[in-house]
Amino acid sequence: IEPVTTSLLVVGTGTAMLGRKIYRYIYENCHENWVNFNATGLKYDLDTKLYGQHVAGQVILKAVTGFMNNKKPKKPLVLSLHGWTGTGKNFVSQLLAENIYVKGMESSFVHLFTATAHFPHEIHIDTYKTQLQDWIRGNVSICPRSMFIFDEMDKMHPGLIDSIKPYLDFYDNLNGVSYREAIFIFLSNAGGENIVQVALDFWKDGKEREEIQLKHLETALSLSVFNNKNSGFWHTSLIDKNLVDFFVPFLPLEYKHIIQCGLAEMIAKGHSPDKEVVEKMAHDLNYFPKEERVFSMQGCKVIPSRLDFYI
Numbered sequence: 001i002e003p004v005t006t007s008l009l010v011v012g013t014g015t016a017m018l019g020r021k022i023y024r025y026i027y028e029n030c031h032e033n034w035v036n037f038n039a040t041g042l043k044y045d046l047d048t049k050l051y052g053q054h055v056a057g058q059v060i061l062k063a064v065t066g067f068m069n070n071k072k073p074k075k076p077l078v079l080s081l082h083g084w085t086g087t088g089k090n091f092v093s094q095l096l097a098e099n100i101y102v103k104g105m106e107s108s109f110v111h112l113f114t115a116t117a118h119f120p121h122e123i124h125i126d127t128y129k130t131q132l133q134d135w136i137r138g139n140v141s142i143c144p145r146s147m148f149i150f151d152e153m154d155k156m157h158p159g160l161i162d163s164i165k166p167y168l169d170f171y172d173n174l175n176g177v178s179y180r181e182a183i184f185i186f187l188s189n190a191g192g193e194n195i196v197q198v199a200l201d202f203w204k205d206g207k208e209r210e211e212i213q214l215k216h217l218e219t220a221l222s223l224s225v226f227n228n229k230n231s232g233f234w235h236t237s238l239i240d241k242n243l244v245d246f247f248v249p250f251l252p253l254e255y256k257h258i259i260q261c262g263l264a265e266m267i268a269k270g271h272s273p274d275k276e277v278v279e280k281m282a283h284d285l286n287y288f289p290k291e292e293r294v295f296s297m298q299g300c301k302v303i304p305s306r307l308d309f310y311i
């Protein structure tokens with residue numbers, strides 16, 4: 001080849017490479033510019049933004065950091081988050097997404113399914129199964145580090161849970177696709193009442209909430225999740241086959257956590273935090289048990305809408 005042709009070739013290749021670099025920079029893809037685990041960021045977020053969930057925070061940080069640092073995981077990470085409504089299960093999933101994907105929940109590698117919204121009709125179960133399997137397979141082929149969040153897992157048809165089982169297992173690959181880098185998160189209220197009972201017993205005994213450890217909640221969780229015929233899990237072999245790596249309990253939130261959520265929400269809405277306003281709002285919320293008024297009925301869930309009436 002003539003020297004001129006060679007240099008044209010070099011320039012051409014260089015331009016193509018630069019073009020690809022710019023493209024990768026602008027458009028989300030599975031490269032580390034866009035998909036990169038930030039362990040320090042996750043720890044910081046769990047420590048400062050998640051209130052009243054010391055057990056869940058610790059379990060999640062350990063589980064996720066261990067998994068992400070493992071170059072050769074043997075199976076995908078499967079977390080099952082349990083607890084009363086509005087206690088931070090969706091919120092934690094969001095924090096996780098934000099510390100793995102630059103675009104957080106907006107990332108095209110994060111997939112959120114809600115049982116009642118995405119799979120509402122039992123008669124279509126076979127169609128849902130095929131669609132869900134195709135979706136998981138297709139997306140993990142595009143990006144092995146994909147995240148799938150299943151909300152309202154306790155309302156999901158057992159057959160549908162069964163259909164995702166192969167993807168959670170220890171297979172090297174299924175039809176040429178490896179699922180070992182993927183993350184599956186199941187959210188449910190199953191076990192919530194038993195977790196509340198443990199927290200209430202601690203409170204009644206005058207013990208600090210922070211003394212509650214995972215071991216205190218494990219029995220509560222296993223009794224309700226494993227033995228409850230309606231909890232979805234019961235019907236499947238997810239548990240028998242040890243496909244869930246961590247069961248994560250979320251404690252019911254107390255008045256002081258509602259205050260923390262309220263102050264954070266005021267800042268998020270662009271106001272300067274005003275304790276008096278937040279206390280007024282927190283006071284008007286419902287708490288249970290009726291007499292003792294220890295735990296917030298709706299957790300922190302209604303705060304964004306309620307706060308508007310008090311500002």
Ligand SMILES: Nc1ncnc2c1ncn2[C@@H]1O[C@H](COP(=O)(O)OP(=O)(O)OP(=O)(O)O)[C@@H](O)[C@H]1O
Pocket residue numbers: 049050051052053083084085086087088089090091092187188189261299300301
């Ligand atoms: N422990 C918490 N710490 C900080 N903020 C919280 C916490 N729990 C809830 N929140 C706030 O309340 C909102 C609603 O909570 P979230 O959706 O995470 O509840 P959930 O446990 O998933 O409830 P559900 O079981 O009803 O789906 C969150 O977006 C977050 O702003």
